[in-house]
Amino acid sequence: MTSRAAARRPVGTVTRGTTNPNRLRRMDRWIAATHGSELRRAADPVAVDLGYGAAPWTAVELLHRLRTVAPRARVVGVEIEPARVAAALPYERPGLVFRHGGFEIPIPQRPLLVRAANVLRQYAEGEVEAVWQRLCGRLAPADPATGVRGGLLVEGTCDEIGRRHVWVALGPEGPRTVTFATRLGSLERPSDLAERLPKALIHRNVPGEPVHAFLRDFDRAWAAAAPYASYGARQRWIRAVRDLTADWPVADGPVRWRQGEVTVRWEALAPRG
Template sequence: MTPEKVPGRVVGQITRGTTNTNRLRRVDRWIARHPALRRATDPLVVDLGYGASGVTAFELEARLRRARADVEVLGLEIDPSRVARAQAQLAEIRAGRGQFAPDARVSFARGGFEVPVADGRRAAVIRAFNVLRQYDESDVADAWQRMSARLHPDGILVEGTCDELGRICTWVEVGADGAPRSLTVSLRLRDLDSPAVAAERLPKALIHRNVPGEPVHAFLAALELEWTRAVAASAFGPAQRWRAALTALDAAGWPVASAAGARSRWRLGEVTVPWRTVAPHA
């Protein structure tokens, strides 16, 4: 991995900085119910690579505080100008000007994959979204290792990507040991033509593996097939069609219901499978 040549010990490359309000709502609500946050002794959550605006960090704190009132969100960016802008936004919010709570437990600092956190603290959750898209697939494992090394032993790294409006999202859960655990696909079901649309927003570790012979291709093809077969259920709404498709996948032996509470998430357009189900061939 080639670090951006900027002063200091920051590791990583400056991203495009694309930021949209509500873009990360799907992954935020997934994090909000995760045991890594709910059971954390120190609910520190890092928003790594938040982009040109600090809005995703503010939204993350607002959503997570419903599950953990003591949650704290640290936004990290490599570009000093982005940090300065986010800090200016924070000052406005502290002054009561804005839609977020003036007492929001949010801060911003400069940092990259090394995830600098003061006082030796370790994050319960690191969310790194749309950060690795510009890297090579060969860089992913190293990035996961660097970030996960800054986690609490029970913490998680959530690394993924989404479209500009947050209607198509996919992410990988990675443990503190740097090993991937699962892949989640989350889609806006209203007006969804095909779940195969998720292929264009797969995480960097998988996006180039969506070809015949690779496990992720087989999974998406099976999901697309069952979605097509479940067309009759669309008379009862897209959520019912999605549920019918996933029920059929489960019956066919795909482990779409293996995670705790998996079925309850189906209504949200989510499906999670163990990493072994989609892990790339060597």
């Protein structure tokens, strides 16, 4: 193989490609709510669905949800498996295209958004930081003079039908927050979300690590909020999260809590060492 051919080889490895329609709805809605203003202000609001899988449903849905808040948004679906790209091409439309590639993100623009859901799940924990750095390096830069925070990388894991999801949001400077999102009607306790922690955190859910302490405190707050269950799981969740704010840097408010979400500053949950 020539050096030129090697340089064109996508960065990354082929994953299982498991996907389902509407699987990423919780992540998409959070992105639209928290990053929509950046997409609206951008001259060329390009988003990347990185590793969309064996079928292009998530890219199609991402375009639809982003355009509810940023009508000029465009989505590029990027897959490392050529056969998946070929299968997705019939779904192209104005504002949606598919490209063969990996973590190098083979587009000329610096995207305002990179969504990588269930991609790093099959990688080793030690590989995550380098992937994050590479992807953050491709994001649109921040502009302090105008208040633009730059592009956003959203990387996380969910179950097969999207009821439970945990993701990390990163800017050009690195990790910012961790969001826990769930269908409240199916939740027994907040620590049920531990099995969907992203690769950077899932092996750190052990005593002595911040994420373990957070989930322990969340379970305690959930138990203490049991009297609110008579008003519904949503009211119980809101009360539990409100109690968490006494000890943890919760970064959002009741509008998002009502959706079955809570977002915490990354530095509070980051792995020790």
